[in-house]
Amino acid sequence: xxxxxxxxxxxxxxxxxxxxxxxxxxxxxxxxxxxxxxxxxxxxxxxxxxxxxxxxxxxxxxxxxxxxxxxxxxxxxxxxxxxxxxxxxxxxxxxxxxxxxxxxxxxxxxxxxxxxxxxxxxxxxxxxxxxxxxxxxxxxxxxxxxxxxxxxxxxxxxxxxxxxxxxxxxxxxxxxxxxxxxxxxxxxxxxxxxxxxxxxxxxxxxxxxxxxxxxxxxxxxxxxxxxxxxxxxxxxxxxxxxxxxxxxxxxxxxxxxxxxxxxxxxxxxxxxxxxxxxxxxxxxxxxxxxxxxxxxxxxxxxxxxxxxxxxxxxxxxxxxxxxxxxxxxxxxxxxxxxxxxxxxxxxxxxxxxxxxxxxxxxxxxxxxxxxxxxxxxxxxxxxxxxxxxxxxxxxxxxxxxxxxxxxxxxxxxxxxxxxxxxxxxxxxxxxxxxxxxxxxxxxxxxxxxxxxxxxxxxxxxxxxxxxxxxxxxxxxxxxxxxxxxxxxxxxxxxxxxxxxxxxxxxxxxxxxxxxxxxxxxxxxxxxxxxxxxxxxxxxxxxxxxxxxxxxxxxxxxxxxxxxxxxxxxxxxxxxxxxxxxxxxxxxxxxxxxxxxxxxxxxxxxxxxxxxxxxxxxxxxxxxxxxxxxxxxxxxxxxxxxxxxxxxxxxxxxxxxxxxxxxxxxxxxxxxxxxxxxxxxxxxxxxxxxxxxxxxxxxxxxxxxxxxxxxxxxxxxxxxxxxxxxxxxxxxxxxxxxxxxxxxxxxxxxxxxxxxxxxxxxxxxxxxxxxxxxxxxxxxxxxxxxxxxxxxxxxxxxxxxxxxxxxxxxxxxxxxxxxxxxxxxxxxxxxxxxxxxxxxxxxxxxxxxxxxxxxxxxxxxxxxxxxxxxxxxxxxxxxxxxxxxxxxxxxxxxxxxxxxxxxxxxxxxxxxxxxxxxxxxxxxx
Numbered sequence: 001x002x003x004x005x006x007x008x009x010x011x012x013x014x015x016x017x018x019x020x021x022x023x024x025x026x027x028x029x030x031x032x033x034x035x036x037x038x039x040x041x042x043x044x045x046x047x048x049x050x051x052x053x054x055x056x057x058x059x060x061x062x063x064x065x066x067x068x069x070x071x072x073x074x075x076x077x078x079x080x081x082x083x084x085x086x087x088x089x090x091x092x093x094x095x096x097x098x099x100x101x102x103x104x105x106x107x108x109x110x111x112x113x114x115x116x117x118x119x120x121x122x123x124x125x126x127x128x129x130x131x132x133x134x135x136x137x138x139x140x141x142x143x144x145x146x147x148x149x150x151x152x153x154x155x156x157x158x159x160x161x162x163x164x165x166x167x168x169x170x171x172x173x174x175x176x177x178x179x180x181x182x183x184x185x186x187x188x189x190x191x192x193x194x195x196x197x198x199x200x201x202x203x204x205x206x207x208x209x210x211x212x213x214x215x216x217x218x219x220x221x222x223x224x225x226x227x228x229x230x231x232x233x234x235x236x237x238x239x240x241x242x243x244x245x246x247x248x249x250x251x252x253x254x255x256x257x258x259x260x261x262x263x264x265x266x267x268x269x270x271x272x273x274x275x276x277x278x279x280x281x282x283x284x285x286x287x288x289x290x291x292x293x294x295x296x297x298x299x300x301x302x303x304x305x306x307x308x309x310x311x312x313x314x315x316x317x318x319x320x321x322x323x324x325x326x327x328x329x330x331x332x333x334x335x336x337x338x339x340x341x342x343x344x345x346x347x348x349x350x351x352x353x354x355x356x357x358x359x360x361x362x363x364x365x366x367x368x369x370x371x372x373x374x375x376x377x378x379x380x381x382x383x384x385x386x387x388x389x390x391x392x393x394x395x396x397x398x399x400x401x402x403x404x405x406x407x408x409x410x411x412x413x414x415x416x417x418x419x420x421x422x423x424x425x426x427x428x429x430x431x432x433x434x435x436x437x438x439x440x441x442x443x444x445x446x447x448x449x450x451x452x453x454x455x456x457x458x459x460x461x462x463x464x465x466x467x468x469x470x471x472x473x474x475x476x477x478x479x480x481x482x483x484x485x486x487x488x489x490x491x492x493x494x495x496x497x498x499x500x501x502x503x504x505x506x507x508x509x510x511x512x513x514x515x516x517x518x519x520x521x522x523x524x525x526x527x528x529x530x531x532x533x534x535x536x537x538x539x540x541x542x543x544x545x546x547x548x549x550x551x552x553x554x555x556x557x558x559x560x561x562x563x564x565x566x567x568x569x570x571x572x573x574x575x576x577x578x579x580x581x582x583x584x585x586x587x588x589x590x591x592x593x594x595x596x597x598x599x600x601x602x603x604x605x606x607x608x609x610x611x612x613x614x615x616x617x618x619x620x621x622x623x624x625x626x627x628x629x630x631x632x633x634x635x636x637x638x639x640x641x642x643x644x645x646x647x648x649x650x651x652x653x654x655x656x657x658x659x660x661x662x663x664x665x666x667x668x669x670x671x672x673x674x675x676x677x678x679x680x681x682x683x684x685x686x687x688x689x690x691x692x693x694x695x696x697x698x699x700x701x702x703x704x705x706x707x708x709x710x711x712x713x714x715x716x717x718x719x720x721x722x723x724x725x726x727x728x729x730x731x732x733x734x735x736x737x738x739x740x741x742x743x744x745x746x747x748x749x750x751x752x753x754x755x756x757x758x759x760x761x762x763x764x765x766x767x768x769x770x771x772x773x774x775x776x777x778x779x780x781x782x783x784x785x786x787x788x789x790x791x792x793x794x795x796x797x798x799x800x801x802x803x804x805x806x807x808x809x810x811x812x813x814x815x816x817x818x819x820x821x822x823x824x825x826x827x828x829x830x831x832x833x834x835x836x837x838x839x840x841x842x843x844x845x846x847x848x849x850x851x852x853x854x855x856x857x858x859x860x861x862x863x864x865x866x867x868x869x870x871x872x873x874x875x876x877x878x879x880x881x882x883x884x885x886x887x888x889x890x891x892x893x894x895x896x897x898x899x900x901x902x903x904x905x906x907x908x909x910x911x912x913x914x915x916x917x918x919x920x921x922x923x924x
Contacts, residue, residue: 003192004083005030007159009151010093022069022093022100026149027079028156039079040149041072069100076101084188088128088155089113110186112155114368115162117391121376124389125790128154135161166193167200169378172207176356177374180367210349212418213379228333230301234268237294247289250330259701263290266699267671271298271306271457274668276696278463278686280677282703282900283867287673288323291459292433296327296335299432304456304668307434309441311462311469312809313386316341319435338427339384339435340452342443344404346421347373347383350413352401365393373401383420390786412602429453438465442473445662456668463672464860467689470659471834475651476624480543484536486617490585491532498610499528505603513601521595524588531585538581542574543646550640557639557833560631572629579625582618589615624650634841639833651834653841656691664692675703676863680897685856703900710870712878712919713904714912719882730757733882734764736909737799737821738772740880743916746774746797747818749810751865753826755780755803762801769799779803792816808864813871818878819916820869825883825895826861827854855891859898866899878919880912 011024023043029036069076087094090111098104113126123134128151131137137157140150174194181187197204240246241261247254263279270277271294281287295306310316320339328335355370362370372391380387385398403421416422428434436452438460444451460466491499502525510518549567550556562568593611596604627650628638635654641647652658664670677686683698716736741748752758762778769776775798777788785805789812792800796816800806807826828835830849839849869877886892887906896904905915 004036005086005159006080006083007086007152007156008080008090009087009149009155010090010097012093012096022096024149025069025076025097026152027076028152029079029083030156033160037079038152039075041069041076043068073101073103077103080105080107083107085109086112086155086159088151088158089126108185108188110159110189112158112162114186115189116158117389118368118371119162119165119375121372121389121391122379122387126389127794128158131158137161162189163193166190167197169193169197170204170207170211171197172211173374173378175206177371179356180362180370183364184368210353210415210418211378212349213377213381230297230333232301234265234272234294237268237297238265240264240293241290246330246332251326257286257704259704260286260290262699263287263673263701264294266697267291267459268294268297270669270671270697271295276664276670276692277672278677278683278692278696278698279671279673279701280683280699281673281675281701282705283675283871284703284705284873285701287461287701288319289327291461291671291673292319292323292327293331295433295457295459296331296337298457300333300335302456305432305434305453306457306459307436307441307452307455308459308461309436309438311438311465313437314809314811315461316435316437317386335432336427336430337433337435338424338431340424340428340440341384341386341437342404342440343421344399344402345385346403346424347377347380347385348401348403348405348421349377349415349418351403351405352377355397355401363393363396366397367393369393369397373397380420382424384424412606425453438462438469439473442469445658446473457671458663458667458669459671460673462674464674464676464686464864466659466672467655470655471651474655474658475649476620476627477647477649478621478624478628479645479647480539481645483539483621486614486621487532487535487539487585490589490614491528493529498614499525499532502607509603512603513599515601516599516604517595521592524591524595527588528585531581531588535578535581535585538574538578542578543648545571545574546640546648547646550642550646553642555639555641555831555833557637557836558628558631563631575625575629579622582622582625586615586618586622589618624648634844637834637837641833649833653834653838656689658691660691664690675867676860678898679856679859680894685852705870705873705875705900707870707899707901708903710873710876711901712915713899713901714878714880714915715884715887715904715906716880716882716912717884717887717906717908719884730760731764733757733761733823734768736882737761737765738768739909739913740819740821740916741769741774741799742772743913743920744819744878746795746799747816748799748821749792749806749812749817749819749868750799750801750821751807751823751826751868752801752803753824757823758801758803765799765801773797774799777801779806807861807868810868811871812868813875815876817869818876819880820865820877821880821882822862822865823882825858825881825885826865827858830854855894859894862895863898878916 006027006029008025008027010022010026013021013023024041026038026040028038084107085094085105086109088111090113094105094109116123116126116131120131120135123131125131132154135158137154140153171194174190174197177190181190238261241256241264242248243256245256248256259281263281263285266277266279267290269275279287281290291308295308298304299306308319310319316339320337324337352373369391372388372394376388377383385402388394403419413419434453434455440451441458488495489497491497503522506518506522509516545567549571589611593608593615596608596611627636628648630636631638635652636650637653638648638650641649672690677683678700679685681700683696684694687694687696687698719736737748737750750761752761758778759781762776762781766776766778775791775795776782777791777798778801779785779788780803782788782791785802788800788802789810792798793812793816830836830839835853838853842849842852866879869875869879884906886895905911907915
């Protein structure tokens with residue numbers, strides 16, 4: 001670092017950052033790694049009496065009479081001249097500075113947020129204070145406080161951290177990176193770094209092979225050197241959880257819980273006696289240990305693998321990175337546990353090498369994501385996508401470099417020795433306990449158990465999701481974009497495809513495998529282009545017609561009465577035509593496979609594998625079209641759904657028989673657990689849905705939390721008047737939320753059942769909260785779930801508005817979340833195609849759809865939403881329900897009777913606000 005570098009931070013004020021005005025500029029000039037000089041220019045409001053830094057966030061500042069920045073223009077220009085300019089997340093601020101100085105800086109500008117995303121690819125967040133904590137950036141010394149703002153200092157230290165890490169890289173890193181940085185403003189940093197490495201480390205070798213993280217441990221860490229006889233009795237399992245037991249002795253923060261002991265005993269009994277067990281475990285029970293220890297014990301005792309399936313990736317990550325390492329340290333026997341995910345989660349080294357050679361038509365964000373991957377592949381041991389920060393451009397890049405490739409034969413790939421997917425599968429086969437998600441579990445069922453290694457015992461965590469997951473995975477869907485992608489992979493007029501790559505290889509294949517009649521193969525191959533184009537043309541015609549049928553609606557369900565509609569015959573013709581054209585393309589692929597069938601040379605096997613992948617995908621489309629046109633099956637539903645694209649979907653209505661056949665009848669024991677399985681202490685609905693008899697072992701384990709002391713439930717009488725389907729009451733609802741949020745100082749989550757109502761409420765709520773300096777965070781407006789949750793955690797003085805996905809899986813312990821407002825009881829709209837079809841099916845069986853479907857589903861979702869508030873023994877807060885049907889309607893008792901709190905307060909708005917003030921004052 002021989003040149004002068006100016007690190008700067010700019011503070012602005014204004015309603016929109018791009019239109020805002022600068023109120024402070026702090027800069028630090030560094031020469032050869034040492035502070036050369038510093039400056040800090042700050043706007044001083046006329047009415048300000050105290051010098052120093054001002055809190056501009058609460059001021060309406062008028063700059064018209066004090067053009068303070070222009071007065072210092074030349075000083076600033078002189079300070080920054082002939083230096084590289086470096087800021088953090090400062091592209092926009094830098095533009096504002098140039099605008100206000102009426103100047104265009106010609107020297108390089110580097111952004112440390114971009115550098116950090118590249119050099120520290122697994123940190124997940126890149127706010128400066130977060131990076132300072134995670135990277136342990138050095139603090140300022142006492143004598144260096146003057147004229148150096150903290151953000152400016154940290155920007156310098158973050159820059160140095162990136163530089164120091166980059167100095168350790170081999171030169172092949174820069175050779176690979178250079179092709180992607182030509183148009184990037186930060187390319188000078190890489191060029192300087194490369195020159196410094198050449199100058200300082202002239203003997204450092206240049207690697208020409210693939211540079212990956214060294215792994216000296218093999219697939220699993222070294223086992224304990226001693227062996228222990230695994231206890232035969234389930235008593236040993238329970239004793240681990242007892243007061244003074246193994247866990248309490250070896251884990252400082254552990255406290256014995258009777259509920260956890262009860263749950264572990266039931267699970268151990270289920271494993272040892274080959275019975276299915278359903279356990280509802282309240283929040284704070286410690287259910288992960290309660291099923292992991294019996295699972296590990298059973299696997300070691302019987303030699304049969306236990307699969308643990310979770311619904312969400314965060315729970316998978318918790319089990320792998322938190323719970324399993326603790327148990328490795330405290331259990332008296334060695335074991336092997338691993339995580340296996342779907343193919344698309346793993347990095348493909350072979351595809352990556354192709355990506356490095358393809359720099360055309362790649363946007364700048366994707367090019368920077370390539371640099372992030374270049375660093376990550378030198379560090380990762382798993383190749384798991386979840387390790388990576390979701391930096392800009394990564395989501396677009398990842399499909400081109402993941403292992404989800406039907407043409408791939410992992411065992412025969414040239415990179416098989418370092419393949420992350422193969423490594424994960426190898427660990428899965430050798431594991432005692434294998435952690436997967438529900439999606440991968442059902443992928444295994446759909447492929448007749450060809451995805452997961454053999455197992456005999458299953459734990460289903462977050463089991464309340466299993467019915468919906470089964471519906472989703474046992475159904476099918478079709479969209480124009482997916483068909484286009486599938487056909488393009490077979491043939492496209494420009495670019496790589498099965499057709500073009502096979503054509504290129506024919507010459508060498510004739511020499512390598514002369515026994516195959518390649519002339520016949522080539523002649524049949526020539527039928528692919530015309531048939532592929534024909535399929536795409538017919539698919540577009542079909543979806544044009546489907547779009548007309550759907551009109552302006554979001555969903556449209558096909559029913560038997562539609563067969564008399566004028567468009568039905570045209571739809572039949574379109575589906576028949578598309579089915580015929582897909583079958584014609586399948587026929588060509590079949591004929592190609594038949595030519596190859598007699599030879600088993602590796603090159604021929606590669607072609608067979610690729611052909612079978614294309615056949616399988618096309619055949620799934622044929623099956624979907626066949627199901628879509630059949631409206632006479634009472635256990636099947638077909639509908640159109642418009643989201644980011646138009647889908648034609650089919651789904652079974654009842655999956656209980658399938659679950660019984662493919663899971664419960666096949667496995668020795670299945671353990672199902674969740675915090676929300678029962679309705680008013682009854683498991684009948686859950687057991688019926690999944691196909692288990694009432695005689696199944698069931699149990700409820702209460703939460704160790706004292707809900708009566710830790711929280712208050714408030715039901716707003718006449719609160720339903722704040723709501724209507726057209727959003728006309730949105731201003732009143734916004735007023736109510738704003739009143740609550742002001743008393744709670746933010747710290748509030750609002751759960752909606754409708755995205756439309758959420759958006760309408762936000763429109764009125766945002767300016768109301770802005771007046772009290774409370775931030776509004778709304779799903780689908782400021783961002784999606786993960787980014788909004790992080791923003792909410794960083795700024796407790798905020799209100800988070802969320803719909804469906806926010807009702808569960810959110811864990812925000814502590815004071816950050818102190819109030820949950822439930823806008824309406826979460827009944828599914830009865831007109832949703834799948835709900836409507838399931839209701840009609842229940843009616844045909846003489847059952848009441850409301851009692852058998854709508855009410856139970858709503859109670860379970862309500863329990864999930866209620867459970868967002870109290871996540872630890874220290875949590876305190878309030879749940880406010882605006883829907884007073886819970887006290888006015890007969891079915892309200894099912895909602896209230898399913899909650900862990902048995903008391904509530906009810907009243908109109910004024911009483912509610914008073915109760916909030918009393919409660920918050922009591923909390924201090």
